[in-house]
Amino acid sequence: MEANVIPIMNNIVDKMDMRLTYQRKVILNVLIENIDKHLTANDIYTLIKSKHNIIGMATIYRTIDILNKKGIVIKHDFGDSAAKYELEIEQNKNHHHLICKKCGKVIEMSGLLKDDFYETLLQDKGFECTDYKLKIFGYCADCRNA
Ligand SMILES: [Zn+2]
Ligand SMILES: [Zn+2]
Structure with a gap:
């Protein structure tokens, strides 16, 4: 995982078009290292603290908000x-979220989704899709077996 951080960070810095401050770098590092997870602001705070860096919640919220406006971080x-x-x-686009209503x-x-759904959207609605995320609600395997 660690090996992937640098190229991803470089991509983000290009897209961000603003200075990579110490706080932004630390927060982005945590997000990149946990790219397969969904973190709350509190999770981010705890992960940063576990690496002996202290960044206050207000800074985390402010930084996340900026990254969100720049299209780098999505809020769910x-x-x-x-x-x-x-x-x-x-690297992280176009996946769906299956959300367990129990746990x-x-x-x-x-x-x-089938690859031709882009064309269907364009033809039927004149809508050009650039990316997508579906929320699918139900019960996970563990809860179904419990
Ligand atoms: Zn996701
Ligand atoms: Zn569940």
Whole structure:
């Protein structure tokens, strides 16, 4: 995982078009290292603290907000208490979220839609799709077996 951080960080810095401050770098590092997860602001705070860096919650919220406006971080509402964040970069696009209504687990999945759905959208609605994320609600395997 560690090996992937540098090229992803370089891509983000290009897209971000602003200075990579210490705080932004630390927060982005955590998001890149957890690219397969969905983190709350509190998760980000805890992960940063575990590496002996202290960045206050206000700074985390402010930085996340900036990254969100720049299209680098996406904010999710999965119907539980806190908003969850993940990187909205090429490597992480176009996956769906399967959300368990019982335990709240969020499972990522891609390849659910047929490739020609872009064309269907364009032809039927004149809508050009650039990326997509579906929220699919139900019960995960663990909860179904319990
Ligand atoms: Zn479940
Ligand atoms: Zn996701």
